[in-house]
Amino acid sequence: MITSLAFVNSLQTVVSGSNTVLKHSVTLSTSTTTPQVTASANFPPVGSVTRDYSEAGLEKLWDIVGPVQPPPFTTTRVPDLPIAIPSAPPALYPSWFSPSPKDILPDLKLPKTPIPFRTKPLSASPLKPHALCRISWARIFPFGTADSPVNQEGLDHYSDLIDYHIQSGVEPVATLSYYGGFTSPKVVDDFVNYAKTVFKAYNGRVKTWYTFNEPRVYCSQVGGYPFNASLAPGVNSSTAPYQCSSNVLKAHLGAVQAFREMNIQGEISFKNDDFVGIPWRANNSEDIAAVERHAAFRIGVFSDPVFATGDWPKIMTDTLPPSYLPRFSEEEKENLRGTGDFYAIDAYRTQYVAAPEDGLASCVNNTSHPLWPECHTVVLYDSNAGWAAGPSPDPLSAGWLQATPNFLRASLLELQSRWPTNKMGLMVFVQYISEFGFVEPFEDQWTDLFRITEDVTRTSEI
Numbered sequence: 001m002i003t004s005l006a007f008v009n010s011l012q013t014v015v016s017g018s019n020t021v022l023k024h025s026v027t028l029s030t031s032t033t034t035p036q037v038t039a040s041a042n043f044p045p046v047g048s049v050t051r052d053y054s055e056a057g058l059e060k061l062w063d064i065v066g067p068v069q070p071p072p073f074t075t076t077r078v079p080d081l082p083i084a085i086p087s088a089p090p091a092l093y094p095s096w097f098s099p100s101p102k103d104i105l106p107d108l109k110l111p112k113t114p115i116p117f118r119t120k121p122l123s124a125s126p127l128k129p130h131a132l133c134r135i136s137w138a139r140i141f142p143f144g145t146a147d148s149p150v151n152q153e154g155l156d157h158y159s160d161l162i163d164y165h166i167q168s169g170v171e172p173v174a175t176l177s178y179y180g181g182f183t184s185p186k187v188v189d190d191f192v193n194y195a196k197t198v199f200k201a202y203n204g205r206v207k208t209w210y211t212f213n214e215p216r217v218y219c220s221q222v223g224g225y226p227f228n229a230s231l232a233p234g235v236n237s238s239t240a241p242y243q244c245s246s247n248v249l250k251a252h253l254g255a256v257q258a259f260r261e262m263n264i265q266g267e268i269s270f271k272n273d274d275f276v277g278i279p280w281r282a283n284n285s286e287d288i289a290a291v292e293r294h295a296a297f298r299i300g301v302f303s304d305p306v307f308a309t310g311d312w313p314k315i316m317t318d319t320l321p322p323s324y325l326p327r328f329s330e331e332e333k334e335n336l337r338g339t340g341d342f343y344a345i346d347a348y349r350t351q352y353v354a355a356p357e358d359g360l361a362s363c364v365n366n367t368s369h370p371l372w373p374e375c376h377t378v379v380l381y382d383s384n385a386g387w388a389a390g391p392s393p394d395p396l397s398a399g400w401l402q403a404t405p406n407f408l409r410a411s412l413l414e415l416q417s418r419w420p421t422n423k424m425g426l427m428v429f430v431q432y433i434s435e436f437g438f439v440e441p442f443e444d445q446w447t448d449l450f451r452i453t454e455d456v457t458r459t460s461e462i
Contacts, residue, residue, distance in 0.1 A: 324373075
């Protein structure tokens with residue numbers, strides 16, 4: 001039996017209280033947009049479901065979710081080869097204005113066939129392509145917990161997928177957790193057990209590992225509906241994001257320690273998201289301070305413990321009491337520091353950051369302020385003439401995404417200066433490029449192929 005990623009978090013919550021996310025009513029996308037939810041959530045009390053790891057027990061848990069339709073397929077789709085390659089699109093701009101990759105990197109031999117759908121391996125290419133494989137915890141452990149049975153079909157599914165990539169000359173990169181809740185400390189041991197199982201199964205074939213994908217995103221969401229319908233005992237909507245962050249870091253630490261103790265081949269880290277930011281008003285002390293608060297709460301929350309001090313950013317500990325933000329022990333700080341072999345960033349955009357309109361002090365010193373505790377705002381246009389930071393995306397993503405490649409180089413340099421590592425680049429080191437893109441306006445509504453393939457803004461950004 002192969003279950004879905006969306007089920008594992010809900011299942012763990014009702015069985016043992018070890019996770020916090022109600023996901024059966026959530027539609028997820030591969031971007032960092034806010035999940036679309038429905039109002040059909042109806043969970044029994046946390047911990048009220050008897051632990052029954054039989055087939056019948058699993059069926060009872062599915063009954064809590066509601067009617068479920070079988071997927072159209074349960075195995076890896078293999079395309080029919082060869083695939084016809086369309087002709088190159090007409091040039092958008094003259095080469096002197098927008099040079100093509102071959103003009104920027106004249107000696108680099110780029111593969112001419114889509115990856116990984118090739119009839120021959122890419123081993124002869126000097127450019128080593130990578131592909132991100134998001135492993136579903138629920139496929140490996142349908143019940144999620146460390147004392148529950150392993151689903152061999154799930155392990156075999158990803159083994160087949162990994163082998164297919166390798167045979168095609170594509171280096172597989174694995175992410176252990178793409179979305180989760182993590183408001184209960186019980187989830188830490190469950191995650192480490194899952195990680196050990198996967199490390200052992202794919203050691204030697206997967207050389208680059210991510211423990212977590214953009215944990216700041218889902219930890220920031222667990223305090224809101226529908227996720228707060230199944231919070232762990234003792235956690236409320238205000239403290240949930242910080243309990244989540246603490247447990248994610250402990251789970252990351254445990255997984256990395258296991259990775260190194262097991263002598264797993266390759267490298268391991270986690271994926272950051274967001275950006276440091278640009279002061280909206282240059283040389284304005286309030287906006288400069290707001291940038292530091294943005295950097296602390298949006299990136300430093302995970303980057304400082306792993307790549308710098310081993311502890312939370314000082315701005316966070318100065319703002320949040322221990323009842324909100326659990327404190328690390330000295331041993332935990334020592335162990336956390338250095339648990340990333342490389343720095344990874346999903347560098348979608350860089351935007352302006354401003355202080356609250358009524359001033360920083362009025363926010364920092366007032367827990368009832370609507371912007372507390374972060375006390376900053378992201379601004380999508382400059383303060384001089386009101387020009388946008390970059391082209392706008394589809395309206396569904398307009399609240400956070402803009403095409404800002406003009407800021408990319410400076411943004412990466414800023415990240416490297418704050419959290420220096422031996423390996424740093426766009427969504428990991430120079431060899432890795434992933435989760436960097438754009439959403440063309442209304443692209444999901446087009447049905448004509450000529451409209452679908454005309455993605456001028458995305459092409460220009462890349």
